[in-house]
Amino acid sequence: MLSADLVLRGGSVVTMDAAGTVLPEADVAVADGAIVAVGPALEVEAARVLDVRGCAVTPGFVNAHTHQCLLRGTKEDRPLETWLDELCFPMEHALQPSHTVAAAQMNQIEMIRSGTTTFVDMYRHLSDIAPIVDRSGLRAVLAPQIMDVGNGRGETWEEAEDFVRAWAGQHPRIDAWVGPHAPYTVHAEGYLRARRLADEVGTRVMTHLCETRFEVEEVTRREGVGPVEWLDRLGVLDGLLGAHGVWLSDDDRERLARRGASIVHNPSSNMKLASGVAEVGKAKEAGVAVGLGTDSVLSNNNLDMIEEARLASFLQKVTLGDATALPAAEALRLATMGGAEAIGMADRIGSIEVGKRADLVVISLEAAHMWPVFIGEQTNIVEQIVYSASAADVRHTIVDGVPLMLDRELLTLDEAEASEAVRLAAADLIGTLPPTTPYQ
């Protein structure tokens, strides 16, 4: 008989394997943080058994683009320039590690509560943030965000280099990449320096890419070619993770595919900031790996990957005028395997298959908004998750076989302490902002 540390018994297992298999009433066995068996009525002896009958078990969600920001819901519904001038820029200049630490706790609590098991963060003070990820139990890629044009403020190169050298490839759940902010805020020298640093320590580069029409026009005006071709010429496109990819040409998609670069789709953020609609289908057809992200709480404003998958599907359908576009299973794939592929972890996470890390989410199907549930041949479980569920339906969140939340109870972070830290840090940070311009 197989011996395991943990077994989840009797759930509907949405494997997200290549065939899209959904196993009714199956078990998932975990040993040493990895999935060691998946199937009905496994003969396994486990130290811990979770009865998940009546629930769905899915791979943990991969939030492939976010920033751990604090001031959710502040100075909303403004034109981009006003929003930057009144919120983003002054905030970036005032931001202290205490603010970012509070934000990181808030964001990671919300992610655990909504079934995200891996996130990709591109922001500030990461030497202070990495220890929080170590404690929260989440899997993360952290990239210091660097800006050297304009009024914004990122990490200094010194901070960034120290962090990346210290953390890249050094922790079983945390990796460090390099994060030049965007083609309109970083010089060619900045991208080249990011590339050299990444090559030197054997890691990757991420950046905002073709998020807005402004960005494409600005870079084209300055460089004579668009952002993708510019980065390609600089030699920094290889293995690049590009957030957004809203304004890509066919040539851009071919270049991205050729260089093994990936895209992260952020439908909520693109809608809320009026950036545009990414052509997800065309990117996938061109062979570009596509993940899904929430972006930050400033532009979403929650970190609910289920809602994000739903929105990805709905937005493609209405934009293409095609109700068959991005079906539920493909939307869920973006949120799991798609993200795993985009960040180069498809061999380790993104699906429930033997040999992968045990990053698992158990989703309750018992609330009225999930009725009726069909199990077996006519199963509608994937549809109920993508089109009806929300963060609060997530019951257990498990990373590397370690439960971070069981029955909605957080096990690794202290919610009361984090709440108080956010209250203090937010009051402090908002006090540094300029007065609000009337906007209506």
Place this chain on the structure above:
Amino acid sequence: MLSADLVLRGGSVVTMDAAGTVLPEADVAVADGAIVAVGPALEVEAARVLDVRGCAVTPGFVNAHTHQCLLRGTKEDRPLETWLDELCFPMEHALQPSHTVAAAQMNQIEMIRSGTTTFVDMYRHLSDIAPIVDRSGLRAVLAPQIMDVGNGRGETWEEAEDFVRAWAGQHPRIDAWVGPHAPYTVHAEGYLRARRLADEVGTRVMTHLCETRFEVEEVTRREGVGPVEWLDRLGVLDGLLGAHGVWLSDDDRERLARRGASIVHNPSSNMKLASGVAEVGKAKEAGVAVGLGTDSVLSNNNLDMIEEARLASFLQKVTLGDATALPAAEALRLATMGGAEAIGMADRIGSIEVGKRADLVVISLEAAHMWPVFIGEQTNIVEQIVYSASAADVRHTIVDGVPLMLDRELLTLDEAEASEAVRLAAADLIGTLPPTTPYQ
């Protein structure tokens, strides 16, 4: 000292009055089902006190267009024709009152759980459904749905007339209107008969209106004018509630305004079915009252009005390329006062003002996805509700001063019994559907 039946103490009261007032730490007093006082530290003696400190109190949500359907998540992501042939039409022909009763319980439980206090339903077997609304405690407008063209099936005229005569204006919380389905499924005679019935009993007519481009083209081909002008010529536009209004011309909007007709915006449904994007701002500017609806669980697939308000805002922003479009407060207005105006109940519901019915929702602000909360001058409570919250943050739901849910516990409907009824009814109904055509 004022005497009351119920007082909610110390919440942030989002009144949705004309000035958009948000009162920090205020009380709401209720007597005989009506709001009798609103303000800080009310001197009031009440039989029941709810401590809602740290919560938001908003008007109950008005879901101005839905159908109480059962088979959520079934035969999804199909082209419209396949979806109609394989799900909608056969289901309508097989539908028995037992199915609709199960659906109504499921839908009403979900609505209470997500803060909807008034809903507008246009569907089947309403003589069996009205008693469930009587029991659930919700406020509802029920309209028997009539179809006399094509392969669908609605109520017979006999059933519809019996229901409307029996229920219009007869119940403090339930009204009955007449519901000819749509300009492409109902003849001129059907609309005229609906108009006569409504006039005779002193009630109103609702219909699907300009939902799809197909509808406008089909009616124009048949009648030489679009659906709005056609209905205007027939004399049925006065006080009409038109669901969707995606494909309206300027002339249509002027006609609607002139006739006191209203529109219900259904962003999720319009996205999921790829119908298009309604020009909400233009309708409002033309003087048309605009409400917000979820449409049914077949095309949404949940009944979460908070998510619907968020999506309404996001969809306008991305479609117009304008991040200032439909700000949070306006989106929340659509979900409350907008709906009240659209259904002619603005004197009774839609805002928290003295003299209105006590339809109240208490929303918890304690979850991490709502942090940080600012009270007072810089308050971000409306933004946190619209852009971050979801159904599960609703803590209490109150209609006519009567709690239907307290601390997430349902008080009027039996969830376990309803769940079992849905299971049986759904298994029965799905068995009547034809086999699925491969669609990918």
